[in-house]
Amino acid sequence: MQIPALHPDTIEEVKRRVDICEVISDYVVLRKRGKDMIGLCPFHNEKTPSFTVSQEKQLYYCFGCLAAGNAITFLRNLEKRSFAEVVLDLAKRYQVPVQTLEPKQKQELQRQISIREQLYEVLAVTTQFYQHALQNSGGEALSYLKKQRQLEDTTIKQFALGYAPQGWETLYRYLVDTKRYPVALVEKAGLIKPRKQGSGYYDVFRDRVMVPIRDILGRTIAFGGRTLTDEQPKYLNSPETELFYKGKTLFALDQAKNAISQADRVVVVEGYFDAIALHQSGINDVVASLGTALSVEQIKLVLRYCDSKQLVLNFDADPAGMKATQRAIGAVADLAYKGEVQLKILNIPDGKDADEYLYTHSTEDYQKLLADAPLWIDWQIKEVIKDKDLKQVTDFQQASQKIVSLLKKIINKDTREYYVSYCAEILSLGEARLVPLRVENLLTQINSESSNQNWDNSSHQYPSSPTNNRNKYNNKFQYSYENSSRNRNTSKLVKETNARSLPEQAEALLLQIYLHHSEHRQIITNLLEERDLQFTFSHHRFLWRKIIESFENIQKEDIISTLQDKCCEYETEMSQISHLFHLNEKTQHEISKYIIQVVQTAIACMEKNLREKRYRHYLELWEQTDPEKEPEKYKSYCQAFYDEKNKLKELERQRQFSIVDLI
Numbered sequence: 001m002q003i004p005a006l007h008p009d010t011i012e013e014v015k016r017r018v019d020i021c022e023v024i025s026d027y028v029v030l031r032k033r034g035k036d037m038i039g040l041c042p043f044h045n046e047k048t049p050s051f052t053v054s055q056e057k058q059l060y061y062c063f064g065c066l067a068a069g070n071a072i073t074f075l076r077n078l079e080k081r082s083f084a085e086v087v088l089d090l091a092k093r094y095q096v097p098v099q100t101l102e103p104k105q106k107q108e109l110q111r112q113i114s115i116r117e118q119l120y121e122v123l124a125v126t127t128q129f130y131q132h133a134l135q136n137s138g139g140e141a142l143s144y145l146k147k148q149r150q151l152e153d154t155t156i157k158q159f160a161l162g163y164a165p166q167g168w169e170t171l172y173r174y175l176v177d178t179k180r181y182p183v184a185l186v187e188k189a190g191l192i193k194p195r196k197q198g199s200g201y202y203d204v205f206r207d208r209v210m211v212p213i214r215d216i217l218g219r220t221i222a223f224g225g226r227t228l229t230d231e232q233p234k235y236l237n238s239p240e241t242e243l244f245y246k247g248k249t250l251f252a253l254d255q256a257k258n259a260i261s262q263a264d265r266v267v268v269v270e271g272y273f274d275a276i277a278l279h280q281s282g283i284n285d286v287v288a289s290l291g292t293a294l295s296v297e298q299i300k301l302v303l304r305y306c307d308s309k310q311l312v313l314n315f316d317a318d319p320a321g322m323k324a325t326q327r328a329i330g331a332v333a334d335l336a337y338k339g340e341v342q343l344k345i346l347n348i349p350d351g352k353d354a355d356e357y358l359y360t361h362s363t364e365d366y367q368k369l370l371a372d373a374p375l376w377i378d379w380q381i382k383e384v385i386k387d388k389d390l391k392q393v394t395d396f397q398q399a400s401q402k403i404v405s406l407l408k409k410i411i412n413k414d415t416r417e418y419y420v421s422y423c424a425e426i427l428s429l430g431e432a433r434l435v436p437l438r439v440e441n442l443l444t445q446i447n448s449e450s451s452n453q454n455w456d457n458s459s460h461q462y463p464s465s466p467t468n469n470r471n472k473y474n475n476k477f478q479y480s481y482e483n484s485s486r487n488r489n490t491s492k493l494v495k496e497t498n499a500r501s502l503p504e505q506a507e508a509l510l511l512q513i514y515l516h517h518s519e520h521r522q523i524i525t526n527l528l529e530e531r532d533l534q535f536t537f538s539h540h541r542f543l544w545r546k547i548i549e550s551f552e553n554i555q556k557e558d559i560i561s562t563l564q565d566k567c568c569e570y571e572t573e574m575s576q577i578s579h580l581f582h583l584n585e586k587t588q589h590e591i592s593k594y595i596i597q598v599v600q601t602a603i604a605c606m607e608k609n610l611r612e613k614r615y616r617h618y619l620e621l622w623e624q625t626d627p628e629k630e631p632e633k634y635k636s637y638c639q640a641f642y643d644e645k646n647k648l649k650e651l652e653r654q655r656q657f658s659i660v661d662l663i
Helices: 008-017 020-025 071-079 083-093 105-137 139-148 153-158 170-178 183-188 253-263 272-280 296-303 319-337 354-360 363-372 376-385 393-407 413-427 432-447 466-484 490-495 502-516 518-530 538-553 556-567 571-581 585-593 595-623 631-654
Strands: 031-033 036-039 051-054 059-062 162-164 192-194 201-203 208-214 220-227 235-237 266-269 286-288 310-314 342-345
Touching: 008 071, 008 083, 008 296, 020 036, 020 051, 020 059, 020 071, 071 083, 105 139, 105 162, 105 170, 105 183, 105 208, 105 220, 139 208, 153 272, 170 183, 170 201, 183 192, 183 201, 220 272, 253 272, 253 286, 253 296, 266 272, 266 296, 272 286, 272 354, 296 310, 296 319, 310 319, 319 342, 319 376, 342 376, 354 363, 376 393, 376 413, 393 413, 393 432, 393 518, 393 595, 413 432, 502 518, 502 538, 502 556, 502 571, 502 585, 502 595, 518 595, 538 556, 538 571, 556 571, 585 595, 595 631
Parallel strands: 266 286, 266 310, 310 342
Antiparallel strands: 031 036, 036 051, 051 059, 162 208, 192 201, 208 220, 220 235
16 A cells, blocks of 8 residues: 655654664664663674664664664664655554645645745844844843843853843844845744734734743754743743744753763753753753643653663742642653653752752752752652641541552562652651551552453453352452451450441441540541441441530530430430440550541441442342343443442551451
């Protein structure tokens, strides 16, 4: 089949996304040598490796047979395939949308190529215009750069900083009237806009310090402007054009790429002037994002120049900067979990940004901050527990769940074990004897099977023999559930004289805490409402109803005596709940030590009891449904059955203690 002509944007995007080392590694065993990779050339027979691959340049070269090229060239020559076939395969591999050209579009393509070259020219001329304006009519802007930003003349020249004059049509007149560039071309470059009312155009940038944004080859593709007045926004970027895509561009990468290779590290900051200030101070392995969330494409682009894949995020420590950091972590998290990125987070003390920090500190001070920057997972853990009172059940639950979600994704076993111990110490609140329990609990949750299987996935087949399969799942699951708490402490169960079931004991514990620990009453009420739980034993429901009925009139200090008075006329119920109004010193002491865990475990046990009833109910409905006659109901009951089953597993993982161990 003849492949239509491919659009140049598709070809360029494939070239940009492809990783030559990944491609060639499918055919050649590559080994590290210095900054490059080396292996046996696939194009001629050799015993001594002479085939070199540069990830930085995305090129290969053989010193033996002189074969050379990029990833596309490699596959074309090795597999004897056409250019279009290779590009299509790579587009599929790297998930690049494919655009094609019709024969009539070829002439238009040539015109577009010409336009791109003209855009580069217009933007280069504009850069010179802004530079000239800064030195000749930009007194306030020049003063801002030198005094407020403390930039030297050499730095201003290095980054081609300039000034956009105040007039609404100053640049327009220069480019269109003086230089005779077509209006449409200047508009395509993102430098002017049509007026909303009437005819004519106005300059996009006015009375702003101008920062050229350049591509990897050092060509200006856009601008960033910083206002000198109260005009909003404070920072303004060029609109996206044929040359400029915010999510695929990093400021100062053209200046930083060599330093990144030498330092084997890249530092990403939030603003232009942070990057410029660091370069001026001699820290040159620095790039800046462009006011948008850092993308995976930007990260992969810059890491081509860094063999160790060490990436340090140094965003502002204000709320906006912290959100930007979290967004950036979200983009790179998968790569970090796999070990493809060594991600670190640097928050400068006192909430300062890099530019501000360097006003009062030396280059060495900043270098030390970089060296001491924590790995992203350490930073994330600190963020999880920050501003949380782990002695409070709700905060403890939230922190525990977030920590588990972080740890579950760590692939390296040794790394995971280290952080499990570290987090167990945090959650133990200084109680050394609780650390093993926390470790066990974290590992149980981390190593358990995923409880979020998608039973609606078309590739999943429902059991063909409903009864046999369901009984198998049911028996296995029930056995593990019924024995999980017994195996924890069999001796205590044997000695247990009270015949109350675990759900009854859990409800009793929760009511005792409510009665004797007033500071936890609202938490218990909230948890019951959030999980839509009711007391299942009639005497407990009776007491809870009396509590609710009398709540507004009950004072904290006399709640027990008030309730006793209200319940004394109900002899049967009183005989079943009277023990709840009393708490001996030993039990009080034991509960107080683990009160958060007691509440959490009791709530989980109550919900488990509710879920088990639903589990059995949906299992019965599933067994009674004919999949051929009522396929929708059959599927619905199956889904509900497994939802309850998975929720039960989750509840078991949440339990901090066995109820029996607590009593």
